Amino acid sequence: MNEEMAKSLVIYNTLTRKKEVFEPLHPPHVGMYVCGPTVYSDIHLGNCRTFISFDLIYRYLLHLGYRVRYVRNITDAGHLEGDRDEGDDKFAKKARLEQLEPMEIVQKYTLGFHEVMALFNTLPPNIEPTATGHILEQIEMIKKILEAGFAYEVNGSVYFDVEKYSREHDYGRLTNRKPEDLLEGTRELDGQDEKRNRLDFALWIKAKAETLMQWPSPWGWGFPGWHIECSAMSTKYLGTTFDIHGGGMDLQATHHTNEIAQSQACNHTSPAKYWVHTNMLTVNGARMSKSAGNGFLPKELFTGNHPLLDRGYSPMTVRFFMAQSHYRSTLDFSNEALQAAEKGYKKLMESLSALEKIPPSPSSSVNIGELEQRCYAAMNDDFNSPVLIAHLFDAVRIINSAVDKKEILTPEDLAGLKRIMHTFIFDILGLVDETKHLAGSDVIEGLMRLIIEIRQSAREQKDWATSDRIRDALKEAGIEIKDTKEGVEWRM
């Protein structure tokens, strides 16, 4: 069945600007490279959205039965502030600021990143290579690009020759731009006099004596440019051409365009068959970014400790919120939207326990098989999680109606519903049931049984004051009481 499903998966390819049927180069293997974070500061929620989006894609590919090698790098060197040679990169700057070693900065923010990814329940990639761990590979690649004639050395630095490359290849292909247009857009910046052409970009940058992070190379001591690490690492772990290359949309024009040029120049082939770009998270309509200073830290979001937030929201509320929009759409971040997501998420989770208490019937009033097909169809249509969620809410309605005895379900229906809910909610959407945290402990179960018993006897004596007091006090403590026909239920 999964094989059947896998055949109809379509993915939007930035390269062709079309949805294409997904046909891996070497099935059942799939190689996927996603540009990871630059770990010189805390990642904000916008970064998280990208990695959560790719987690959804990774999870779905796994569910379809593909053997995915998911590579997501850690950029821990080589990013300068702007396109100029001031000596130090972002890590060294931050290290001076925080009075730490550059590698302490890297360690600190890498750990923070992993912590946040775990809170959002994303699966770790299979390989998480670092730029500093692959200096040799980057140097080798630069050497090949030089040999191929698409780069030149000036005074200990190496630059990619975009003009020459453009004569043979379509440099602006990924973003549909002509070299003339690109040139038009570039600004005159300082420290560019070494470059032959304004569009050229650095592959290797000569270090100054005081540069904290530098490595020896055929061109002297220096550090790699901004784009070569991803080309070197993706080639090393996935080969010269692999299936999916992903990242945020902001990387499309520069980083990914240059990656393609580097791979073409070095390996004579485009690195990836499908280019997948995730859209930005916005706040009040403007892109959330480090430079704009409008980024939310995950911690601020969870605690509610931020001027724009009324209160905190749990990681799963946020993950659900993100899954409710398509990965290629911008998603606007607001209290109202988060509150709506929180309720929706809760409703979805509660339906799971409701599902457990539906009595089976000999006949059926619903079509579960069709529902399941629609769920797969949604995911197969370029990972359309919002449509999937709409179908899951159809399932929720069926479940709740069945509890209310307005729909009847056969044992097969019930098994099908359970399979749908567990597969899509947990395996694919990557949600976890946060509401189950403390329940399950024997002590709490025992206490709750006692409290509910006391409340029941108060109710039998029509002692509403006591009954309501218990209900209200429990609510204060974060426990919700539900009086149903079948008895009293409670939930953290």
Add this chain to the structure above:
RNA sequence: GGUACCUUGGCCGAGUGGCUAGGCGUCGGUCUGCAAAACCGUUUACGGCGGUUCGAAUCCGCCAGGUACCUCCA
């Protein structure tokens, strides 16, 4: 300036030619000691103006507004 993209109901957000996504909210009802939850119903929209078409939120053109990229950013 160049290149793309976007504009959907009170809010969020799918949908790319006919079959009124979905969530949250609102209001009404059922249930309940009262609530909550749940269920049923309600609210039914596609920036403006033209065009193509039997038929357009969906295609084309123009206009208005917005965003992103072209410097590091997921």
